[in-house]
Every structure is written in structure tokens, then in C-alpha cells.
Amino acid sequence: MKRFGGFIIKEFLHIFRDKRTLLILFGMPVAQMMLFGYVITNEIREVRFAVLDHSHDQNTRDIVDRITASSYFRLETVLSSDEEIAGCLREGKVKMVLVFDRDFASNMEREGKASVHVITDASEANTASIIYSYAAGIIQDYSRKSAAPASPSSQLTISPRMMYNENLEGVYMFVPGTMAMILMLISALLTSISIVREKEQGTMEVLLVSPLKPVQIILGKVTPYVVLSLINAVSIIALGYFVFGLPVAGSLLLLIAECMLFIMTALSLGILISTATSSQQTAMMISMLALLLPTILLSGFIYPIENMPQFLQWLSVIMPPKYFIIIVKNVMLKGTGLEYVWKETLILAGMTLFFLGLSARKFKVRIDVKTGRKGPFKRKEP
Amino acid sequence: MEDRAVIVQSLSKTFDKVRALHEVSFEVSRGEIFGMIGPDGAGKTTLFRILSTLMLPGSGQAEVLGTDVVKNYRKLRKRIGYMPGRFSLYPDLTVRENLEFYATIFGTTPAENYHLIRDIYIQIEPFSKRRAGALSGGMKQKLALCCALIHKPDLLILDEPTTGVDAVSRKEFWEMLLKLKQGGMSILVSTPYMDEAAQCDNIALIQEGRILVTAAPHEVTASFSLPLLGVRSNAPWLLLNDLRQWPYAESVQPFGEFIHVIAQPGHGEPQALLSFLKEKGHPDPEVRVLQAGIEDCFMHLMGAPSHAI
Amino acid sequence: MKEEAVISVSHLYKRFGHFTANDDLCFEVGRGEIFGFLGANGAGKTTAMRILCGLSKPTSGDVKVAGFDVYTQTDHIKRNIGYMSQRFSLYEDLTVLENIRLYGGIYGLSRQKIREKSAQLLSRLEMEHMQNSLIKSLPLGWRQKLAFSVAIVHDPPIVFLDEPTGGVDPLTRRQFWNMIYEAAHRGITIFVTTHYMDEAEYCDRISIMVDGQIAAIGTPADLKASYGVSSINEVFIILARGRQAVTE
Numbered sequence: 001m002k003r004f005g006g007f008i009i010k011e012f013l014h015i016f017r018d019k020r021t022l023l024i025l026f027g028m029p030v031a032q033m034m035l036f037g038y039v040i041t042n043e044i045r046e047v048r049f050a051v052l053d054h055s056h057d058q059n060t061r062d063i064v065d066r067i068t069a070s071s072y073f074r075l076e077t078v079l080s081s082d083e084e085i086a087g088c089l090r091e092g093k094v095k096m097v098l099v100f101d102r103d104f105a106s107n108m109e110r111e112g113k114a115s116v117h118v119i120t121d122a123s124e125a126n127t128a129s130i131i132y133s134y135a136a137g138i139i140q141d142y143s144r145k146s147a148a149p150a151s152p153s154s155q156l157t158i159s160p161r162m163m164y165n166e167n168l169e170g171v172y173m174f175v176p177g178t179m180a181m182i183l184m185l186i187s188a189l190l191t192s193i194s195i196v197r198e199k200e201q202g203t204m205e206v207l208l209v210s211p212l213k214p215v216q217i218i219l220g221k222v223t224p225y226v227v228l229s230l231i232n233a234v235s236i237i238a239l240g241y242f243v244f245g246l247p248v249a250g251s252l253l254l255l256i257a258e259c260m261l262f263i264m265t266a267l268s269l270g271i272l273i274s275t276a277t278s279s280q281q282t283a284m285m286i287s288m289l290a291l292l293l294p295t296i297l298l299s300g301f302i303y304p305i306e307n308m309p310q311f312l313q314w315l316s317v318i319m320p321p322k323y324f325i326i327i328v329k330n331v332m333l334k335g336t337g338l339e340y341v342w343k344e345t346l347i348l349a350g351m352t353l354f355f356l357g358l359s360a361r362k363f364k365v366r367i368d369v370k371t372g373r374k375g376p377f378k379r380k381e382p
Numbered sequence: 383m384e385d386r387a388v389i390v391q392s393l394s395k396t397f398d399k400v401r402a403l404h405e406v407s408f409e410v411s412r413g414e415i416f417g418m419i420g421p422d423g424a425g426k427t428t429l430f431r432i433l434s435t436l437m438l439p440g441s442g443q444a445e446v447l448g449t450d451v452v453k454n455y456r457k458l459r460k461r462i463g464y465m466p467g468r469f470s471l472y473p474d475l476t477v478r479e480n481l482e483f484y485a486t487i488f489g490t491t492p493a494e495n496y497h498l499i500r501d502i503y504i505q506i507e508p509f510s511k512r513r514a515g516a517l518s519g520g521m522k523q524k525l526a527l528c529c530a531l532i533h534k535p536d537l538l539i540l541d542e543p544t545t546g547v548d549a550v551s552r553k554e555f556w557e558m559l560l561k562l563k564q565g566g567m568s569i570l571v572s573t574p575y576m577d578e579a580a581q582c583d584n585i586a587l588i589q590e591g592r593i594l595v596t597a598a599p600h601e602v603t604a605s606f607s608l609p610l611l612g613v614r615s616n617a618p619w620l621l622l623n624d625l626r627q628w629p630y631a632e633s634v635q636p637f638g639e640f641i642h643v644i645a646q647p648g649h650g651e652p653q654a655l656l657s658f659l660k661e662k663g664h665p666d667p668e669v670r671v672l673q674a675g676i677e678d679c680f681m682h683l684m685g686a687p688s689h690a691i
Numbered sequence: 692m693k694e695e696a697v698i699s700v701s702h703l704y705k706r707f708g709h710f711t712a713n714d715d716l717c718f719e720v721g722r723g724e725i726f727g728f729l730g731a732n733g734a735g736k737t738t739a740m741r742i743l744c745g746l747s748k749p750t751s752g753d754v755k756v757a758g759f760d761v762y763t764q765t766d767h768i769k770r771n772i773g774y775m776s777q778r779f780s781l782y783e784d785l786t787v788l789e790n791i792r793l794y795g796g797i798y799g800l801s802r803q804k805i806r807e808k809s810a811q812l813l814s815r816l817e818m819e820h821m822q823n824s825l826i827k828s829l830p831l832g833w834r835q836k837l838a839f840s841v842a843i844v845h846d847p848p849i850v851f852l853d854e855p856t857g858g859v860d861p862l863t864r865r866q867f868w869n870m871i872y873e874a875a876h877r878g879i880t881i882f883v884t885t886h887y888m889d890e891a892e893y894c895d896r897i898s899i900m901v902d903g904q905i906a907a908i909g910t911p912a913d914l915k916a917s918y919g920v921s922s923i924n925e926v927f928i929i930l931a932r933g934r935q936a937v938t939e
Contacts (some may be wrong), residue, residue, distance in 0.1 A: 013475055
């Protein structure tokens, strides 16, 4: 155990000595969050909206008040007929129209069910989906709080309608995507590089010859990154909360546990990459091309999966970040529990085991034949 | 206790159809320095990796410290100190941190076996806070040796510890190895520098995966039976070309300031060569009878053709 | 010293912060001379060599290579030198012929000229049958010999060789020096570093660097005579060790 401890201390020393790694570790998450966060949140500050209220009751007034009270929306005008909606949006006077059905309050009390339509100008698709999710968040919050304890089944149906781009689906939220990207980067890229560096330096040979077991070597290399990734995950959540006012709707514990799982998935991928490569450059290229790009492009982070060509949709099925993003969206934004994301969780866990198994098979207690040749002899004069 | 540190029997290893080792056999006694001498690509690194349990042999057997390198590799790993061909240090850790790290992973501390490394470590101690990457070649190699010694191994396996290191550091390094040997350490070392052979108790000359000869250095040189002449003049390039014209020359090779001429049996008298050179117009050549060195033997055993290029 | 200096260095200083890597270097190398540039690890050889090749600028001092100034005319210098090192020389994943063509092209030889040169070069090395083999499939010795030939494919006035024979077998090492002699005979100046002290004896003149300074310079015979020893190895050890004892 003392051996293992010494190993981990050494690993932390490596990380803290290397300014570039440090920068990636701690600068990246903040920079990415700020970048994505500000680009997006700036757009939805003081969004003008209109209301078409067929019900005119206390509940609808409460909802409109709540929405107006948030800093995201400003009530521009109150409409009186369905015909006005299109014109109002087209002129760009408002970006969202809320439509309450007739007898909203009584429906809610009697049947525990009522519906509100959120119509947005989806010619700016991303903005539209963000506006929708913000408004939906506020309305849901209201419905949860106002539900009488006697009728727990009380439910509000919010039906979104994206005008001018009606089949836009999926809610684009930058936090889950950024989180997936950063965890992937740190866990997979940095671990694979740090393991491969030992091969390049020739220190791996000595480690293998030492009484350390291969499992210990790998665990020793990986542990510091688990800790650091977790710190990062937490700081992203914190940044989202404190800077952008994004609360965690579901269980924080569950969210962190899911982050942990995804970190494991990414680490196992990093280990797998390191067993298959022998130079830092190759490891970096593979991590970038095989992990980072798909995380950004194929996971639904930026482009909705449903809009992709069939072939890419199939490909996205094997992308671990896809499941992570689904999980985070559910837990963090929709506030659902494990019962809604157990499938994705299982898939991620399965992938992790699969990658670990594959790495264990590939990681040798001896040097692989490919590295049988000697690398360039490195020496430097000051 | 076993009196052989290493026993290798007809060991072969092939990579992608390339034979790296071919039927290699030799033995290393306890407490001796055994030199594996040969150029790059001769198979030294492959051999040492097999003996350090880092690589599986293709065929044949290898026993190190009485333990089979395949079956009992884990047990063996604790008992050998291995220094790979490249300096196996962490450039971003300091001298002290490197040493401490290698001590910890072998379950010991630098203090515990300090007596073993004291003589060497004392030379790098002034730099103990410097990062290993900023050390000069000679210093790095001393540190790497300390790291390989820190768990008090019974056998040191050093793969080309002196490659790329200047002549002074090389000399110092060998002085350290001799001291370790006096302390009872068995040492298996490889080198491409033929002049280092004299420091070993026994050597094996290795070329293209085959051992050419295994013996004590003086036995190797004594077995050289052909007459050897050393020739020197002020115009070495011309001299070299003219010497190649000498009908009784087996081989003509420059060796530092002298050109070594291996003569055919019965033509080892300097006089004959001297008059041949005078005839060719060399005003004042010097010809003397020489004792063959390891390098002469090595080249002869390689089956050196007499005319290069 | 020969009448025509192709490398002239006077009062060359190179400092990195407080560290002086090259401390008042002064020397000249003549046309067709084989100049051995020796020194302990970290003595400042690589730094000086980088300056001579136009890869870095001196802190102060005059340095001319092939008649060009290292401060202002590095492009001319690069066109007029050949360079080969033990560590990187040829592209391993290209064939022999492709490497020759590549370097010929880099140095601006015409297609016709490259064709002539490669045929000539391959026949001199007796490598015609290997012209389509990948470099990585060649034994080290062949690679080094080929690398040297490629380094002088554009007939530069000077070629810099950085430890060209490290780890090479004794026979190939000698064949390599044979080629160096031949090239020098054709008038190419050879500037070479090595850790093999017997190779120092093959040089017309050598300099030995210790701690950034040139501690000794001269013909091997003169140096041995002035230190009263029988080999350059001993000269080297006297110089490098003596200085180390003082500084440490």
C-alpha cells in the first residue's frame, strides 16, 4: 500500500509540475463554461414575450407573473386572438408566445390536468429551444409548488410549438455537453498521454520490472485523474449554478454518481488507447479524433441526433457521451430520478466494463513486440 | 546458493521474421562483471529484456539467480536491478524525488540501502533538488544507476549504460561498477564500446543475434593467431590506399593514429611491409608488431572483408 | 592552418540567462579539413554547432560559415552546408530512392541532377539493389552511410556530423570514416563530433571543449605531445576531469 501511495504522490507531482496539463485541467472547464454559457445566456436575458390567455384566472396570472419576475423574460404585450400570434412573431416583436387553454384553473383543480402552449420563433433554433426550456422550467416549478397535497397527481402539460421550424426536437443545453466534453478530455486524453509518456521515457520498463503489479501501475496512473475529474465535474455544476443560475433539478448525489460513472468510462477508454499506442502524439491524435470529435459532433451535444443521417445515428449509439448527456439532461434539468435513466446508466456501465476488459487483455506484464526496437536516444545539452 | 547468476541456453527470439537472437548460450558467475559487447542491433537489448522478464523468449531457456525468467518472473523482478538503454528517469521530478520514487515502489527507502549508493550518490547530491531532465548525460546515468541499485538487487542488468556519454563519465561509470563488484554484486552489462571490454571479467562478443565468442577478455585477444602490424605515417589517407594494395594483407583498417594490417600467416615481419611502402613512395612510415585488441578480434570474427566500400 | 578558412569563429559567446554555454570561442576551420569537435556532455558542443548551422544566433562575437554571416545570412548558410546526426537523418517510412530525391529537391537540385546523383551515390555505396527498400528495413550501418551520402548530395562546402557513428559496429564505423576521408579529399570540410576517441585521431585537427570553453585545439599529434600522453583519450580525460575538479 505504501508503494501504491508513493506512486500516486509521484503522479500528482507530474501533474503539478506540468503547467500545460494544469492549464487544461483547470482552465478548460472554466473557459468552456464561460464561452458556451455567455454566448447563450446573453441571448435569453430579457426575452420579450406575449400572452394569449383564454382562461383569465388566478393560475394563469400567477404563471405569467412568475415568468415576468425572472430576469429572462419581459412581458411585451397581451394578445386577444389566435390570429395575432403569427404576426407578432413574424414582426420580431416577441420571441415567445404563451397560450393558456380555456378553463385552465378549473381543469387543473378538477382533473389535475391543464395545458399551456409555448410557441417560440424557431428560426433561431438553439435560442428557441433554450427559451422553451427556461419557460417550461418555470412553469413546471410552479405546478409542483402549487399542487395541493391532497391531489398529488396534479399535472401541467406544457406543449411546445416551435414555429417556422416545427420539427426541431431535443433540448439543447450546453451544460451536459460541456461536462461530457471536459470529462472526456481530462479523463481519456490526459490519462492516455500520461501512461504513454512512461513508455516513451523508458520508465515503463522499470515499473514493469518492479514488484508493482500492472493493475497497481494502471490504478496509480488513473487515480489522480479520477479525483481531478470529479473536482471538475463539481466545479462545472457549481459554475452553472452560481454564474448562470442553473439549479440542479434532480438529486445532486445521483448526478455526481453518474459523473463518476462517466469518468470511469472515459478513463477506461484512455487506458485502452494507451495500451494500443506507444507515442504521446499518437495517443493525443487518437483521443482527439476518436473521442473528442464524436463527443462534440455525434453525441447530440451540438447537433440533435434525430436530425442526423441514419448512418450517423447508428454510429451515435456507440458513443458513450450520448448516454451521459441524456442522463445529465434528465437528472439536472428535468429533475428525474434513476428510474428514468437506469437504461443509459446500465449502458455506460457495460461499456466501461467492456473497455476495461479489453485493456486488461491488451496490457501486458511484458513489453509488446512492437516496442522491441529502441527509440531515439534523447539527450539535451543546456 | 547457486554459483551462477545467469544461465542462458540456446535462446532464440524472432520479431516479424527478423531474427533478433539466434541460439544464444552463455553463463554469468556470481560476483563477476560480464560484458555483452556488440554494435546496435546485435540483439543486446532483446536479450536483456528477456533476462529482465520484460519479454518472452522465442525458444530456449534462461535462468536468472536460479529462477526461470518465464515461470517465476514475479519473484525474480524483486531481485534484479534493471537499467534500460534509455535513461529511465522522470525528467520532471528532481533527483531526490526520482530516487525516493524508485525506492518506494520496491518497498524500501533511500536511507535503508544508502551504503550501497553512497559513493555514487555523493557525486550527484549537490544537485538533489534539480530536475532530472536538467542533468548532464553523465549525471543522469549516475542517478539511473542509483535508482537501479536502491532495492539492493542481487544482479544488475545494465543495457548500454555508457552510450552517448562522454569519455570521462564513461571512465567514472566503470570505476563505480568495479566498486560494486568488489561489494559482491553480479553485473551483466552491454556496450557498443569495444574498449570497455577490458574492464569485464568475461565477455561475449555479439553480432546479428549470434554470440561470436565467450571468454575472458585476455583469452579472446590471445586467441588471435594472425600477425598484426600497426602502420603510421603523415599521410594516412594515401597510406590506407597503398596498404590495401599490399598482396599479403588480410585486412587493412584504421585504428586511431595507426592503421592495423592483419597479414597472412608468415608475413608478420615489419621489414617486408616497410620496403613495400618505401617503394610506393612513403618517405618515413612507421611499422610495428602489435598485440591484437578486442576490436581487432571482433572485426576478424565478423569475417571482415579487407576492402571497404 | 590552411590559407582558406570556411568556418571562422572569433570571440563567440552564447548565454542563456546567467548560464554561459559558449564562452569566448575562437577557431578557424580550413577547406577540406576534417575538424573533430570534442567535449564532455553539456560542455556546449551542441549549442556551438547549432550556431554554426544557422539555427540559433550568438549572444556576441563574429561567426562566418562558408563566407556568410550567422546573424544575417542564415538562409545562405543553410543552403551551403550539409547536416547529419545520429538521432535523426532519414525518413524511416520512405525508401532509399525517395529519401535521396527528397533531399535533392530540398536543396534545389534539378530533376536531371537528382537522377544522376542518385545513380552515382547508389553505385558507390553498392546499394542499387536496395534502392526501393524502406529505410527502416536497413541495418543501422547502411542507414548511416546512406545518411552521410545524402547529407552531401548537394556538394556543400561544409558538412556537419553530429555523432554520426554512435552504436555502429566497428567495421561500418571504419567504412564510414573512409567516406569521410573521401569527401574531405574532394574538398568538403568535415566538422564532426564523436565520443569514440580513436576517431578523434582520424581528424586533421581537433578541439576539446570543457565547460563552454575550448580547452585545447590542435592536431592530434601536437596535443598528445604537449600533454605527454599516448592517446587523445588521455588528453580528454586530463582536460575534462581537471576542470571538473575545480568547478565542483
